[in-house]
Amino acid sequence: MKNTAILLIDCPDQKGIVAAVSDFLFRHQANILHADQHQDSDRGLFLTRLEWDLTGFGLAIADFGKAFAPIAEKFQMRWRLELSSRQQRAAIFVSKYDHCLADLLYRHESGELGCEIPLIISNHREAERLAGFHRIPLHVVAVEEMGKARAERRQLALLKENEIDLVVLARYMQILSAEFVAQYPQRIINVHHSFLPAFSGARPYHRAFERGVKLIGATSHYVTETLDEGPIIEQDVVRISHRDQLEDLVQKGRDLEKVVLSRAVRWHIEHRILVYAKKTVVFD
């Protein structure tokens, strides 16, 4: 397993930021593996992601904050330090359609997703066998029967118990309350089965079919309190024609949804995403 540190920074753009940060890391013998930065000139913002090998790094992680504070203050940085050795803990929410769930679990098992998945939460029993195969507990929270408020309290309790960092909505067909979303800001990823902002809301494939579009899409995004309006992480499309019936759209769309959601999850757990101005920067 990798043993690296990842430093994510955003701050007002000004001269000397890179010099200060890279000098700091150099003085502590950081062997930088990846560095990427982005400047938004309209907003005067500077954003960067730096990843270095912790082998030979001359500063204890516990001391990093104190040592870095003068630079952070000088440049008014918002920053966080992540360790690749500490795996993120993700909970997957699913309803009846399980293609994204199956896809994520396969990728997880084959080592493509470097996170832990301590639990799956569903409002249905359908995913039980699949969860069992992957040896991950499935918790059925029957939203319709319990009522949303009670169900969300139960879900949140499960998330706390399991120390969840990231919630992945893998075609979870319930809308989360603003209160729920507020507990996990920029830590809930949803996949919407359209090319947002086209066909936000319900039944996007039906509406795409009726509108006669020539491409269909899928979008993964962070969930905010406004439905389908959160920062977009990834999108992709596939060509269709008049020969494709509604069920063909649904089928072609499934492959998009899987790819688009799994990329978003991977980038998130690799700490590649910074959100600003309702948009994402994905450092690759």
Next chain:
Amino acid sequence: MKNTAILLIDCPDQKGIVAAVSDFLFRHQANILHADQHQDSDRGLFLTRLEWDLTGFGLAIADFGKAFAPIAEKFQMRWRLELSSRQQRAAIFVSKYDHCLADLLYRHESGELGCEIPLIISNHREAERLAGFHRIPLHVVAVEEMGKARAERRQLALLKENEIDLVVLARYMQILSAEFVAQYPQRIINVHHSFLPAFSGARPYHRAFERGVKLIGATSHYVTETLDEGPIIEQDVVRISHRDQLEDLVQKGRDLEKVVLSRAVRWHIEHRILVYAKKTVVFD
């Protein structure tokens, strides 16, 4: 030049249509070059496009309608017969951005678009040199100064004089009145610089940039009286990232617009498009 006939039919779906039509053509010695058909089972519709060589065809074009009438009546067909030898006459409307115009004129000159372009209409003078190079008259109709009603009367007069079959809006930034559109049903093609229905209306690149989408698109469609709501003919997209600024979107988008508009024009003049239920069937 090709000397073919193209028969386009739509009618309620029932048994025996293909047998009747193909038997009719066979009896008149048609050498069929292309045949394509589409059935919309939801609506119970049958649509087809047949193209055959007129060399050796045993029926005078003038007599086709009468000879075909019994079949057309029996199956309640809407049909039309087009001749590849009769070139469509297209007028191009343009405002200041001339990349689509330049692209269409180049394709026309190189033989890729088998139509005549007897005139260009613009609300600006910018395109004069380009039109001159391609030896096509440019008519400046100053919409802002004349007022829309008067300008459209002038434009319509020019279209009649020139016996125009097809109006191509090549980034023409004025909205045509419902009365104008009604004169050329399914014969006005527009390019919109977004992936419709996302970002319909004004300033789509700006709004795409602000929304933080990861792909931008362009759409060519028939113009109807409702803005950006006409049947979509073609769409395409290109990937962008946070590194792309607004001007990069505009630039990448130009290449999409050119391709998407020119395909629509070509398919239209080759009589490949049938419209039904607010959608297009593009026979390839």
Next chain:
Amino acid sequence: MKNTAILLIDCPDQKGIVAAVSDFLFRHQANILHADQHQDSDRGLFLTRLEWDLTGFGLAIADFGKAFAPIAEKFQMRWRLELSSRQQRAAIFVSKYDHCLADLLYRHESGELGCEIPLIISNHREAERLAGFHRIPLHVVAVEEMGKARAERRQLALLKENEIDLVVLARYMQILSAEFVAQYPQRIINVHHSFLPAFSGARPYHRAFERGVKLIGATSHYVTETLDEGPIIEQDVVRISHRDQLEDLVQKGRDLEKVVLSRAVRWHIEHRILVYAKKTVVFD
């Protein structure tokens, strides 16, 4: 389940084929659901695929051949009739990489692939748990230990016993002998992890990485006796950049392989593919 008949024809192109066939079907009350045809003017070939509902069809399937013979003879047709009610029986071959296998099994279980999968054959034990989850027998045929000739005899015996129609090589890393291939002409589908004909043969990702290509691809094709030279069924690509290391190519490629192979399998079992002149026609 659908209860349709599918008629696939190829023959020298001449006038009257469509008229004769459609008249034949009409006389027997066929309710045609899909019809597609292709003419290769260079080679003077006509190919078609017709699918009709068997409900109300006025000819017993057993009598079809005899009734259709005069037309088939007159036009020198090669033809076959397939029934959607008779599911194809597919065997999947796999080695250590199981992403295509997992993908196919998931699609099969979710109803996307309308075939039976009576067995999986592997030269390794790795897929055992996955096969078990999907309740499909896995037969380990240890090619390296047994020697290829003996292993292929064992494999062929398994295929015969299980009345296999189609062999799917889902990243099966052994090369089949010409004798084996000859037993299943146009009935073995392989996925190659490059955009053929680029990087045919071994280690395509390594070679793509070294060559510095900007897109990587995957190809599904029928297997012939010449490695990676069989008729191509489907291809797709994904963009890469200098930031992608070899392992990123491998990972991105996996998603291509899954999509490209599963499409080919689906089209094959839906009898959508005709092979001629070392190429495929895929009727959609």
Next chain:
Amino acid sequence: MKNTAILLIDCPDQKGIVAAVSDFLFRHQANILHADQHQDSDRGLFLTRLEWDLTGFGLAIADFGKAFAPIAEKFQMRWRLELSSRQQRAAIFVSKYDHCLADLLYRHESGELGCEIPLIISNHREAERLAGFHRIPLHVVAVEEMGKARAERRQLALLKENEIDLVVLARYMQILSAEFVAQYPQRIINVHHSFLPAFSGARPYHRAFERGVKLIGATSHYVTETLDEGPIIEQDVVRISHRDQLEDLVQKGRDLEKVVLSRAVRWHIEHRILVYAKKTVVFD
């Protein structure tokens, strides 16, 4: 016009490079606009591109080399400094197919390509009118009549006279000699009408058609002495089907060629490309 400096560096990777360079730039008040870097861990290489505003930069360009020398030496850098105010001078070579030429000239005129184009060289007269429209001298060098050696001497003389930085082969159908190529290392860009390394050499569309590929491509690359083997700058593909005849491939391919070549030219003149290990890094 932009007034920026662009510093391109490659050197063995080691700690402290970024710190040293960014500190150097900071000490001279550089306002960095873009910075991108790439590390090739296999080869132990570090590559970077830095662009900063020259307004307020505290070092005369003439003194840069001397001031930067200690850092360059310490890290064994190969580096160069480019000024956006100094426009590159590009010569376009063309034969009979002029779609790439027309595309480049249009982009140039519309301001998309920030270079000068002092001349066009062709072995035919066809492009004369187009060159004239864009007010660029066309020099006809009749390779077939003069013989290649004499023709290349004439071409090289024209390039020297016009102080050409970059040679763009816009579907120039003659193969340049190794001697010619050696005069402009990594400064000759060609477009090949296939997805290299597939179908290198002659008649790629014909061979793609015969092979039955499902996508066709185009590739822009630096020219080296080995045909079609130079470092790839950009590639793109478009989907085709059995319905596409050879002429459709040629037509669809033209749109790819234009896009792929123009991107390469733009990236080159914006100093975004570094070549190493026969591959390109394209800094975006």
